[in-house]
Amino acid sequence: MEKRSPVHMGELLIALALIALGSFVIYDTQSIAEIHSYSQIGPRLFPNLVGAGLAIFGATLGWQAVSGGWRNVPLDQEGHDAPDRMAFVVISAGVLLHMALIGWAGFILASTLLFVVVARGFGSQRPARDLLLGGGIATLVFFIFTVGLNVSLPKGLLGGA
Amino acid sequence: METFDALLAGFAVALTWKNLLLGFVGCMLGTAVGVLPGVGPAVTIALLLPATASFDPTGALIMFAGIYYGAMFGGSTTSILLNTPGESATIITAMEGNLMAKNGRAGPALATSAIGSFVAGTLATLMLSIAAPAVVEIALKFGPAEYFAVMVLAFTTVAAVLGSSAVRGLTALFIGLMIGLIGLDSQTGQARFTFGVPELFDGVDVVVVAVGLFAVGETLYLATYLNRGVDKLETMRGSIWMTLSDWKRSWKPWLRGTALGFPFGAMPAGGAEIPTFLSYAIEKKLTKHPEEFGNGAIEGVAGPEAANNASSTGTMVPLLALGLPTSATAAIILAAFQQWGLQPGPLLFETDPKLVWGLIASMYIGNVILLVLNLPLVGLWVRLLRIPRPLLYAGILIFSTLGAYGLRNSWFDLLLLYVIGLLGFVMRRYDMPVAPVIVGMILGPLAEQQLRRALAISQGDLSVFVTHPISASILGVTALVLIGPSIWKWISSRRDASNDVQAVGYQSAP
Numbered sequence: 001m002e003k004r005s006p007v008h009m010g011e012l013l014i015a016l017a018l019i020a021l022g023s024f025v026i027y028d029t030q031s032i033a034e035i036h037s038y039s040q041i042g043p044r045l046f047p048n049l050v051g052a053g054l055a056i057f058g059a060t061l062g063w064q065a066v067s068g069g070w071r072n073v074p075l076d077q078e079g080h081d082a083p084d085r086m087a088f089v090v091i092s093a094g095v096l097l098h099m100a101l102i103g104w105a106g107f108i109l110a111s112t113l114l115f116v117v118v119a120r121g122f123g124s125q126r127p128a129r130d131l132l133l134g135g136g137i138a139t140l141v142f143f144i145f146t147v148g149l150n151v152s153l154p155k156g157l158l159g160g161a
Numbered sequence: 162m163e164t165f166d167a168l169l170a171g172f173a174v175a176l177t178w179k180n181l182l183l184g185f186v187g188c189m190l191g192t193a194v195g196v197l198p199g200v201g202p203a204v205t206i207a208l209l210l211p212a213t214a215s216f217d218p219t220g221a222l223i224m225f226a227g228i229y230y231g232a233m234f235g236g237s238t239t240s241i242l243l244n245t246p247g248e249s250a251t252i253i254t255a256m257e258g259n260l261m262a263k264n265g266r267a268g269p270a271l272a273t274s275a276i277g278s279f280v281a282g283t284l285a286t287l288m289l290s291i292a293a294p295a296v297v298e299i300a301l302k303f304g305p306a307e308y309f310a311v312m313v314l315a316f317t318t319v320a321a322v323l324g325s326s327a328v329r330g331l332t333a334l335f336i337g338l339m340i341g342l343i344g345l346d347s348q349t350g351q352a353r354f355t356f357g358v359p360e361l362f363d364g365v366d367v368v369v370v371a372v373g374l375f376a377v378g379e380t381l382y383l384a385t386y387l388n389r390g391v392d393k394l395e396t397m398r399g400s401i402w403m404t405l406s407d408w409k410r411s412w413k414p415w416l417r418g419t420a421l422g423f424p425f426g427a428m429p430a431g432g433a434e435i436p437t438f439l440s441y442a443i444e445k446k447l448t449k450h451p452e453e454f455g456n457g458a459i460e461g462v463a464g465p466e467a468a469n470n471a472s473s474t475g476t477m478v479p480l481l482a483l484g485l486p487t488s489a490t491a492a493i494i495l496a497a498f499q500q501w502g503l504q505p506g507p508l509l510f511e512t513d514p515k516l517v518w519g520l521i522a523s524m525y526i527g528n529v530i531l532l533v534l535n536l537p538l539v540g541l542w543v544r545l546l547r548i549p550r551p552l553l554y555a556g557i558l559i560f561s562t563l564g565a566y567g568l569r570n571s572w573f574d575l576l577l578l579y580v581i582g583l584l585g586f587v588m589r590r591y592d593m594p595v596a597p598v599i600v601g602m603i604l605g606p607l608a609e610q611q612l613r614r615a616l617a618i619s620q621g622d623l624s625v626f627v628t629h630p631i632s633a634s635i636l637g638v639t640a641l642v643l644i645g646p647s648i649w650k651w652i653s654s655r656r657d658a659s660n661d662v663q664a665v666g667y668q669s670a671p
Contacts, residue, residue: 025339032353041616043346046609050338057332072325073592080386087384098562099575115555121384122551137556149212151567
């Protein structure tokens, strides 16, 4: 416990984000038209409750963050002092690239690339193996899901005509 | 014996070759994802939802149930050999079982957990067959007020009782409720929180949320924080079979674990954490070999594993009889029911007894399949643990993006998947449970419906919830569950002022 400083920035930021989200939910709820039917309870009640809850719990967490940190957080979590930011960036890039490419390049090519990039993010040093494996898995999965399970997936560049 | 006849008819459904096959596939898949770190039953079922939309619901649900309890069997294998508990309920198995494996007793540890899971699963299914119709009898008297009350109870236990902090659990629950609000209001058809984005009119799909939180978030977390360490896989040496003394030391813990686990699962109190910890504590007290506890005692594996399995079968009681999910996986199974326009609950027992009882019957069969799959074939599953981490997680992401994109071939779902993945990453980093998010988003819209119905009947009078006796007592229990632990802590800290309150709190497994 002694390692923890009195104010925890990350925890405080999350708490503030929660308060903001809760306030926004309440604010946006007011734009929902309240239709008065014979039922007295319209579509606003529940969102108001949810928004209030988010703001209250956010405030509680915010108070905890400035008074010694969130309660009962498991101590000595390995790795938290030395995050591998590069891995985070590489994997994020892989997922977003896949999103941008899938419609145009098709499922097989986009997924193969995703496989190679994510493996790289986890420290793989063998891109050729990853490429072959990724391509194999993506192709197999493509046919299982499109032919076997009737899920529609884009063929993209490999689709021929 | 009305129940007996219904169950017999259920076996006729479950024993058709098609349903047997689907059950078998479910058990295989379940064991595999249970063994593999990084994927669990919730993600697997979510990924299969779109692909099974055209299936016959009975067969698909039999498969999903197989995945659900198959993952329990598989998860213990990983806990014992790798010492990374796949989920909180297997923390104990990961401790005591891994120590047994280190001492060269991996075989008996795997055997006692597989046979224990079988015993517990079968007995718990038997109890489910008896308890579910009884709960249905009660539930038939339920009106909207009672349903809302019981949902509040489920929310509270899922969010506040499990996990290390009630505030963080409730925060997670409310994030889920917020996600559940997005889309068209079911009663007035108005768009809520859609920001004019047409893709959001149908709401956020549970597939995207479950896969984003559990698979994408977990992958990002692991790569960022935990990719340095090398997992140490214990090898299987010697015989898989248990000796006579192992049997003698195991059978009582199995039964006690089952007796503990089932009620915890069956009450809308969800979660296998508490009964496994209780079972461990009891076995430690009752054992004739106290010196072995902390060094790999077989009782410490047999009891908690049985408790874990019995409780997961127990969660089928509120799910089937009340339509009330008390775990992330149960919530996704509920979403599966909804996919075919089915609503589990007392009415389903009357309108579609073949489906309900076929599903229950399939669980007896599934437990036998799983015992066969897990005991002699355990070596096969262990191979899955040798998949290098980069390839495993790269593969997981292919399936994750496939699940999100396959919904309606929209890049927007992939963006949403990534954003929810980021949410999952942050929640994991700051020790917020993610299961309440799933339960909140699935159960939230149903709770809102019941709330509005109840208030429509009472013409806006909020006192209905406390004037109806059933609803009032359920809400009373909820209040007790919510504030009971803090009062207990307060009393015990008063009794022994020098006692550090933190010591009562959560400690991570070593």
